[in-house]
Amino acid sequence: MHRQVVSSPPSWPAALRARIPSPRRPLSDSPVVLPVLPPPRRRIVRTRLSLAGAGLAAVFYCLSFTPSLLPRAWFLQGVVAGITAAMGYATGAAAGALVRRVRGPFGAGTTRIAWLLLAAALPVLVAIFLWLGTRWQRDLRIRLGMPPVPEYDVARTVGVSLLTFGTLLLIARLLRLATYGCALLFRRVFPVTAAYCAGTLVVAVLAYGAFDGLLIANLFATADRLAAVENSGTGNGVTVPASTLRSGGPRSLVPWDTLGRQGRAFVAGAPTGEQLTEFAGRPAVEPIRVYAGLTSADTLEKRAELVVREMDRTGAFDRSVVAVFTPTGTGWVDNKVTRSLEYMYAGDTALVSMQYSYLPSFFAFMGDRSEVADAADALIGAVRERWSRLPAATRPRLLLFGESLGTYGMEMTFGTPERLVDGADGALLLGPTFANPTHRVLTAGREPGSPVWDPDYPGLAVEFADDAAELRDLTGPRPKVVYLQNATDPVVWWSWDLLWKKPEWLVGKRAQDVTPDMHWYPGITFWQITCDLVFSNKVPTGHGHSYKSETVDGWAAIAPPPGWTTQDSLRLRALLG
Structure with a gap:
């Protein structure tokens, strides 16, 4: 008989060590049964950072301060930096875990040296990129004609970024802890690998359900409630029109209280006859404005029919120009856009629009884009049908307008570039979205060598411009469709493939x-452009998603009144501001 030495780990409790036979005592022939111990407790939430994750997070954090299309406020830059650092940490931690699984862990000495190098380099890198980021933002604001920001915003930016990163890291580790807890339960039935897979699946499904069912659903519900309250109000200075030529006014078929907030602003925002006369230098007429709100009729088709009947009541088809406006999500139409056309024609216009939602464009776009497509199809179709029955020699010019989400509805109405060109006497589209099918077709089929931000499309009466001033020097036949797309408009240039693909507008000539x-940096540029969307309207005209008086040049390119000159366009742009 021989002796067997059984050592007990010092981490085992004393009571368990006492149950193991001492090597000094003779062992019996009966086998020794060692107790089955529970797996050691794992620290997940309070575990130290991953070396690879921390290194890549530092790189992503620094790159987040590189410039994008628009300047960013200090708190927005902080959020961008925190999110991109979290993306870097997740990527680095996953890559580090994969490497350790393939080749095994690195030695303690190597890891310690790497941490020391990272700790020494990180403050220097962050300081350099904070300084560069401040300079880049200052230069970008000057480029766009905006005032510089105070330098002390850097400290607040760093604070917001650390808070954002810490919050995302905590959420990720809590999810990991939940996965580990589920795996311990499933280990009683399944093998270890299957138990962890099942735990991961359960936590992923529950997390997605909580995100979609609680956060997203409540976000849309809250936005819906707030938008409904907003829609029922009336803007400051907006009053019931006294003119019979406005919806909501005397003898109108559309009651004032059904127009919605933006509809009331639309019908009440026309310039006065005195203002029009002073600009035109000749007697002007009172412009017509027709609008139908969400509660003006039960369905889209009935609202479109109501608009046409209101046009007949006001004599809209006797004017020189009839313009159909597809509004943004809330039913808003930029008053500088409408006024520009009325000033150009000295009031001899009839402008019509129809509300299809009271949600902001972002929620309308992400929720159900079919609403704007159906509304544009119903209104444009009803007006065109009535207009086409008039004698061709005497009927007014039919113009179409869309901005942002409104351009998507217009394009979906016609379907192809050729049908859009033939659909009216002129169409003006501002800030088209990445989802616009006709815009994508035209851009993809542009003349070789022309840039994506200012493409040339041969053989069709379509003109693109990233600067409205370009439209003053056009030669050849007059275009029937004009796209205005500012080179710094994130609504135009945002797309999902920014995550993994360098965009064409950053290739070659800019x-x-x-x-x-x-x-362009994978993932980082996507988040930067996404955050640019938040304040895309808070920049001077001609930049971002701010078009406003630029529409003067757009209207002048497709449908100028007789005798209209470039000097008239400059005068009108100065008047509108």
């Missing part, structure tokens, strides 16, 4: 407004 310091 538009004048796009800073040469901007570069």
